[in-house]
Amino acid sequence: MQHSKYRILGLVGQGQFGRVFCASLREAPPQDSRLTSQLVALKELSHQKAPTSEFLRELWFLITLQHPNIVTCRALEHTATGRYLVMDYCEGGTLRNLLKQDRPLRLLEGLQLVMEVLAGLDYAHRRGVVHCDIKPENILLTLGAKGWSPRLSDFGIARRLPEIGTTRLHQELSPDATVGSPAYMAPERFYGLFSPMSDIYAVGILLFELLMGYRPFGGTPGDLRWAHLNQRLQFPDAIPEPLQAIVKKSLEKLPARRFASASQMAQALRLIMYDPAVRQLGDCIIPWENPTTSGDKSLKSETESLLEVEEEKASLSAINLLRSVRYSLSQPKPLILPAPLTALIATETYLYAAVGTEVKVWSQPGKQLVTEEMSISISLMPEIVRGILPVSNGCCVLTPQKLYWLNERSWEPQCLLDMGLRQGPDALKAAVDSYGNWLTVAVPGELRFYSLAANSTAGDQKKALKLIATVPLPEHYLPELKFLDRRHVLAVWPDNEPKNPQTIFRVYTRRGTSVGSVRLSASVGQMLLTPEPYTLLGIPQGGKAAVLLMKLWPLKVARIPLESLPVSACVANWGWVLADVGGQIEVLNSQGIQVGSFSSPASPRAIAPWGNRGVVIAVNTQEESHLHFLDVDVEESNSPSIVKG
Numbered sequence: 001m002q003h004s005k006y007r008i009l010g011l012v013g014q015g016q017f018g019r020v021f022c023a024s025l026r027e028a029p030p031q032d033s034r035l036t037s038q039l040v041a042l043k044e045l046s047h048q049k050a051p052t053s054e055f056l057r058e059l060w061f062l063i064t065l066q067h068p069n070i071v072t073c074r075a076l077e078h079t080a081t082g083r084y085l086v087m088d089y090c091e092g093g094t095l096r097n098l099l100k101q102d103r104p105l106r107l108l109e110g111l112q113l114v115m116e117v118l119a120g121l122d123y124a125h126r127r128g129v130v131h132c133d134i135k136p137e138n139i140l141l142t143l144g145a146k147g148w149s150p151r152l153s154d155f156g157i158a159r160r161l162p163e164i165g166t167t168r169l170h171q172e173l174s175p176d177a178t179v180g181s182p183a184y185m186a187p188e189r190f191y192g193l194f195s196p197m198s199d200i201y202a203v204g205i206l207l208f209e210l211l212m213g214y215r216p217f218g219g220t221p222g223d224l225r226w227a228h229l230n231q232r233l234q235f236p237d238a239i240p241e242p243l244q245a246i247v248k249k250s251l252e253k254l255p256a257r258r259f260a261s262a263s264q265m266a267q268a269l270r271l272i273m274y275d276p277a278v279r280q281l282g283d284c285i286i287p288w289e290n291p292t293t294s295g296d297k298s299l300k301s302e303t304e305s306l307l308e309v310e311e312e313k314a315s316l317s318a319i320n321l322l323r324s325v326r327y328s329l330s331q332p333k334p335l336i337l338p339a340p341l342t343a344l345i346a347t348e349t350y351l352y353a354a355v356g357t358e359v360k361v362w363s364q365p366g367k368q369l370v371t372e373e374m375s376i377s378i379s380l381m382p383e384i385v386r387g388i389l390p391v392s393n394g395c396c397v398l399t400p401q402k403l404y405w406l407n408e409r410s411w412e413p414q415c416l417l418d419m420g421l422r423q424g425p426d427a428l429k430a431a432v433d434s435y436g437n438w439l440t441v442a443v444p445g446e447l448r449f450y451s452l453a454a455n456s457t458a459g460d461q462k463k464a465l466k467l468i469a470t471v472p473l474p475e476h477y478l479p480e481l482k483f484l485d486r487r488h489v490l491a492v493w494p495d496n497e498p499k500n501p502q503t504i505f506r507v508y509t510r511r512g513t514s515v516g517s518v519r520l521s522a523s524v525g526q527m528l529l530t531p532e533p534y535t536l537l538g539i540p541q542g543g544k545a546a547v548l549l550m551k552l553w554p555l556k557v558a559r560i561p562l563e564s565l566p567v568s569a570c571v572a573n574w575g576w577v578l579a580d581v582g583g584q585i586e587v588l589n590s591q592g593i594q595v596g597s598f599s600s601p602a603s604p605r606a607i608a609p610w611g612n613r614g615v616v617i618a619v620n621t622q623e624e625s626h627l628h629f630l631d632v633d634v635e636e637s638n639s640p641s642i643v644k645g
């Protein structure tokens with residue numbers, strides 16, 4: 001977008017009136033590397049599709065409504081190419097996207113989400129605004145410390161009440177009186193009548209859908225009209241009695257019989273969260289039944305975004321319609337190493353294990369037995385090894401104060417960087433690109449960007465380090481570093497204020513120029529790169545057990561609830577393997593769908609991919625470490641089943 005103060009980062013959706021982009025303010029990079037400019041959504045409103053009156057209407061609603069559960073409109077942007085609403089960016093996409101996930105939410109998380117939707121609605125109703133189009137497509141999600149927080153969007157067909165605070169029905173004035181989404185429309189709306197209770201009815205349908213995975217009424221718009229007006233609700237037994245009562249009351253045919261306000265419905269939900277029947281199911285993942293033919297799968301959103309369609313195409317063509325996992329031991333006994341392990345890293349060529357001051361290297365993959373003697377190298381370091389950074393022809397080895405280079409020809413350590421004794425332990429974080437040509441290092445006070453050329457005098461087994469740039473860092477923060485591709489390196493800082501934990505992601509070029517940054521309202525611990533470009537798998541800290549799949553450019557986040565919090569994880573090219581503290585291992589395919597789980601002998605210290613379809617699980621005892629080699633057989637089938645080897 002020329003001459004705009006916003007820089008477009010990517011297309012995130014397509015609405016009736018135009019495209020929606022993720023963008024950030026065009027500005028000089030801040031001095032403090034922890035400062036980020038907030039992301040915005042630019043909603044294009046093309047002149048042809050959205051007449052000025054429509055445009056001003058939505059703008060009026062969005063500008064008058066300022067609430068944490070309503071998407072905030074910040075400004076209007078006119079450029080030579082078009083006009084845009086500048087809105088808060090919601091990195092979780094729509095609630096519809098979330099509901100398409102295999103395991104979207106736990107029961108209590110779902111109820112909390114609906115209560116927040118009601119809080120946004122209550123605020124709008126108190127200001128005399130009825131949304132008239134509540135549905136999962138119009139609820140956007142932002143990530144908070146505890147999970148998803150919803151924001152109402154799309155006030156395109158919202159109505160203003162002539163008298164604020166009334167629950168009377170009002171007659172639509174416009175000729176297009178019954179616009180809306182028939183699957184969520186209250187009976188009175190089919191007669192051109194509306195009130196805040198019409199929104200409550202739509203929330204009732206949404207709550208039903210959230211719990212069951214399908215809507216209570218389906219069919220053509222004509223069928224839906226008949227069903228909303230006449231059909232009785234069928235309640236599946238899976239819904240606990242007190243919850244059924246709330247859904248029933250919100251879906252009463254007569255508006256006067258529904259909850260008198262959104263806050264009353266929220267209060268009813270708040271109370272049943274303490275009900276033993278509901279609490280008992282609180283951690284169960286909803287929906288409880290997959291959509292069946294009895295459910296309404298027919299009604300697709302009229303404004304289904306291009307992006308979702310693209311995503312669906314991608315997922316259908318992917319090999320990952322995998323639904324079950326089976327494992328067997330690829331060698332009967334574990335490999336026992338004489339000290340606890342500190343790092344386990346696999347590439348396509350090698351498996352590296354750091355044990356005390358030693359780095360052991362084996363060739364990948366091993367159909368044959370793996371023994372300590374078969375390691376192709378054992379390199380002895382002067383200090384305890386903290387991390388291994390693999391590159392195509394060797395690896396860099398990180399100790400608390402130094403960085404070494406090991407070339408695959410000799411595996412002889414060459415010290416590249418020495419922080420000296422004064423800096424204290426763990427004075428270094430580092431990332432190296434996959435070809436071993438560029439290095440970024442975080443040391444107290446600065447980020448350093450180096451080139452790592454082959455040393456012409458010593459041959460290509462040795463590296464010559466050349467400092468290209470430095471960037472100042474606040475004294476006490478050492479970010480985690482990762483090369484995203486050959487040119488870009490990611491620095492990640494936690495910002496763990498007790499009430500508002502956040503994580504900052506800043507991307508630099510390999511030469512130290514800041515490219516941009518994003519801030520996530522969640523604390524993310526361990527992070528792994530996935531084969532998808534600019535996409536990370538992160539383990540959030542705090543809140544319920546889950547993993548985050550984070551695409552950085554434009555920022556998109558998916559959150560996958562898990563049975564238990566993972567403490568170690570690895571990304572293979574066929575999926576992800578996550579282990580909890582008790583040694584329970586979950587296997588997810590690369591779309592984040594759980595394909596199975598099994599128990600490992602003990603809590604793994606580290607996991608790494610092994611060969612085509614295997615994993616190595618490292619378990620530490622007090623004096624030694626055990627490496628278990630497993631073949632994981634992820635099968636294509638429609639019914640999930642877990643078979644232990």
Ligand SMILES: Nc1ncnc2c1ncn2[C@@H]1O[C@H](COP(=O)(O)OP(=O)(O)OP(=O)(O)O)[C@@H](O)[C@H]1O
Pocket residue numbers: 012013014015016017018019020041043071087088089090091093094137138140153154156303304305
């Ligand atoms: N603020 C936002 N943050 C993140 N993504 C957004 C935001 N607003 C919209 N989107 C994405 O863009 C898509 C289209 O949104 P938009 O509101 O234009 O479409 P719509 O639901 O068809 O509404 P309308 O009827 O106004 O066209 C959404 O489905 C969502 O994926």
